[in-house]
Amino acid sequence: MKLAVSIDRSARGTTMEHEALLEEFEQFAKTAATAKSLMEKITRRLHEKMARYNWVGFYLVDAADPNLLVIGPYVGSFAPNERIPLDTGLCGLAARTGQTVVVDDVTKDPAYLQGSSMVISEIVVPISVGGKIAGELDVESYFPNTFTRIERDFVEGCARIVAKYMAKK
Secondary structure (H helix, E strand, C coil), X not given: CHHHHHXXXXXHCCCHXXXXXXXXXXXXXXXXXXXXXXXXXXXXXXXHHCCCCCEEEEEEEXXXXXXXXXXXXXXXXXXXXCEEECCCHHHHHHHHHCCCEEECCHHHCCCCCCCCCCCCEEXXXXXXXXXXXXXXXXEEECCCCCCCHHHHHHHHHHHHHHHHHHHHC
16 A cells, blocks of 8 residues: 555655645645745745755735736745846746746856855746736755756645635635
């Protein structure tokens, strides 16, 4: 029986630690008072539990200017870019295309908008609600090649939990 569960996790591209965190976030989302509280929980727990996730944060589409992303809840060792135009950086690219962006070495990508000179790899996952970009989950690492396919699946799973919550509100 345990073998079947292991095979299922492997097919979904997650680990037991990922599964436990996703379950924790799904349970929390059922009673979370606000999207902000859910995002705060996710950023804090990812930063605590995932050793190579050195900065974890959400950017949200600015209600006053839909061509701008503004910083939401985040946890990490450096101050983020507080506002990012949609035509700028990897965050802007993810928001414009609606596609996850993974960069194994940001020092080799001219689109990278530096938040810290220590960052080497980054993943940005857009959060869509009702077919429109509402924000994104951004994770940065001081290590190259952090965001493997398994990590990508996991971060995308975290973003889906937020999207599902936002769609209900």
